[in-house]
Amino acid sequence: MLVEYTKDVENCVIAVIKKNNRFFCQRCGNIDQESFFKDQLGVYCRNCLIFGKSSTYRKICRKQVIDEYNDEYCLKKVIYLSKLQKIASYKCVDAYKKKKDLLIYAVCGAGKTEIVYEVILKALNDKKIVCFATPRKDVVLELVPRFKRDFFQVKIVALYGNSPDKGKIGNLYVTTTHQLINYYHYFDLIILDEVDAFPYYNNKMLEGFIKKAKKKEAPVILLTATPTKKLRYMMNKKLLDYFIIPYRYHRYPIPIPRVILTYQTMKKINKNKCPPKIFEWLMKKKSSDKRIFIFVPNISCGMQLEQILKPHINCQFVHAEMKERKRIINDFRQNKFQFIITTTILERGVTVSNVDVCIIGCDDDIYDERAIVQIVGRAGRDKKYPTSDVVLFTDYYTLGIKNAIKEIKKMNTKRLENE
Ligand SMILES: [Zn+2]
Numbered sequence: 001m002l003v004e005y006t007k008d009v010e011n012c013v014i015a016v017i018k019k020n021n022r023f024f025c026q027r028c029g030n031i032d033q034e035s036f037f038k039d040q041l042g043v044y045c046r047n048c049l050i051f052g053k054s055s056t057y058r059k060i061c062r063k064q065v066i067d068e069y070n071d072e073y074c075l076k077k078v079i080y081l082s083k084l085q086k087i088a089s090y091k092c093v094d095a096y097k098k099k100k101d102l103l104i105y106a107v108c109g110a111g112k113t114e115i116v117y118e119v120i121l122k123a124l125n126d127k128k129i130v131c132f133a134t135p136r137k138d139v140v141l142e143l144v145p146r147f148k149r150d151f152f153q154v155k156i157v158a159l160y161g162n163s164p165d166k167g168k169i170g171n172l173y174v175t176t177t178h179q180l181i182n183y184y185h186y187f188d189l190i191i192l193d194e195v196d197a198f199p200y201y202n203n204k205m206l207e208g209f210i211k212k213a214k215k216k217e218a219p220v221i222l223l224t225a226t227p228t229k230k231l232r233y234m235m236n237k238k239l240l241d242y243f244i245i246p247y248r249y250h251r252y253p254i255p256i257p258r259v260i261l262t263y264q265t266m267k268k269i270n271k272n273k274c275p276p277k278i279f280e281w282l283m284k285k286k287s288s289d290k291r292i293f294i295f296v297p298n299i300s301c302g303m304q305l306e307q308i309l310k311p312h313i314n315c316q317f318v319h320a321e322m323k324e325r326k327r328i329i330n331d332f333r334q335n336k337f338q339f340i341i342t343t344t345i346l347e348r349g350v351t352v353s354n355v356d357v358c359i360i361g362c363d364d365d366i367y368d369e370r371a372i373v374q375i376v377g378r379a380g381r382d383k384k385y386p387t388s389d390v391v392l393f394t395d396y397y398t399l400g401i402k403n404a405i406k407e408i409k410k411m412n413t414k415r416l417e418n419e
Pocket residue numbers: 025026027028029030045046047048049054
C-alpha cells in the first residue's frame with residue numbers, strides 16, 4: 001500500500017491502471033508505455049520505481065488531511081524590500097489571486113526569497129496550504145530556520161529524504177521536489193525555486209509530481225536566476241507571465257568576468273603542474289584579505305590541484321560525494337582557510353562575503369552559460385564588498401563563455417535603465 005496525502009475525500013485507488021488500452025501511473029502521472037514493465041504479479045511503473053513499486057496490484061491510499069489554522073499569520077519583523085522587489089512581490093500576490101502561473105527571473109543576489117513572503121502570508125491568511133519546493137535538500141535546510149525566524153505562528157513542515165517531519169501537518173511545506181510524490185491535489189499555491197537546477201531541470205517525473213501535488217486551479221510561482229531555453233521561449237512567446245529583476249538588492253552591478261587564456265590546462269594539471277597564469281593569479285590573492293573560490297570541472301582535477309597547491313596556499317578541496325563536505329564549507333565560511341577548490345556543488349546557494357572567484361578549465365562542457373552565470377553570482381553579494389575579481393581560465397572561448405558574459409552585461413544595462 002502506498003500512501004498519499006490529499007484534501008479530497010479519503011479513498012483508495014489502484015496505482016497503475018489501464019486507460020484506453022494504455023497504462024497510466026496514478027502516482028507519478030507517467031504515460032510513457034515503454035517505462036511499464038511486467039513482473040509475476042502484474043505491471044509496474046519504472047518511472048517512479050525509486051519510491052517503491054507502483055503497480056497494477058498495489059493501491060494508493062489517499063489519506064484525507066484536516067488542517068488546523070491560526071487566526072492571523074504575519075511576519076515577526078518588517079522586511080525591507082527594494083523598489084523592484086516590491087513590484088515583484090505585488091505581482092506574486094496578483095498571480096495568486098488570479099490563479100495564474102508566474103515566473104520571477106531575478107539575478108543571483110536579488111533577494112528572491114523575500115519576494116514571496118507576502119504571497120505566502122496572503123495565502124495562509126486565506127486558510128490555504130502553501131508549498132515552497134526546491135530541487136535541493138541543502139536549500140530546504142537553509143530556508144526552514146529562516147522561515148521559522150521570520151514567520152509568526154506558521155506551522156512549517158520540512159520535507160526531504162529521511163526528514164523527521166514526514167507525515168506531519170502544517171500550513172507551509174518547505175520540500176524537495178521529490179517529496180511531492182506523497183501529495184495529491186493538496187496545495188493551493190506552489191512556489192518552485194531554482195526551476196532550472198538539477199535534478200528538476202528536464203525531469204519529467206518531477207514536473208509530474210508538481211502537477212499532481214497541487215490542486216487543479218492552484219498557481220505555480222517559478223523562481224530562477226538563469227532561465228532555461230524552454231522558459232526563455234515561453235517568455236518570448238508570452239506563454240507565461242514573468243517579471244525580471246535585473247539588479248541585486250544592493251544595486252551594485254554583477255561583476256563581469258575576465259577571460260584569461262591558458263594552454264593545455266588539464267594536461268598540465270594531470271602532470272602535477274599548475275599553469276603559470278593560474279598560479280600567478282592565486283599567489284597574488286594569497287596576500288589579499290579575499291576568500292577565494294576555485295571551481296574545477298571534475299573531482300580528479302580538484303584532487304590533483306589540491307595536491308599541487310597545498311605547499312603554497314591554505315586550500316581545501318570539497319565535492320558532492322564527500323561526507324565531511326558540510327564541515328569543510330563551514331570552515332571556509334568561518335575563515336579557517338582562504339582557498340576552496342570545488343566542483344559545481346557550490347555553484348548555487350552558497351553565500352560567502354568578500355570573495356574572488358575563478359573557474360579553471362572553463363572550456364569544459366559542464367560550464368554552459370547558466371553554470372557560469374550561477375558561479376559568477378557567488379561574487380560580490382555582500383553590500384560591504386560588492387566588487388569582486390572573477391576570472392575564467394580557459395584554453396579557448398566557448399559559446400557558454402560568450403553567452404554568459406553577454407547575459408551579465410545585458411542585465412547590468414537593464415539595471416541602469418531602472419535607475
Ligand atoms: Zn509511476
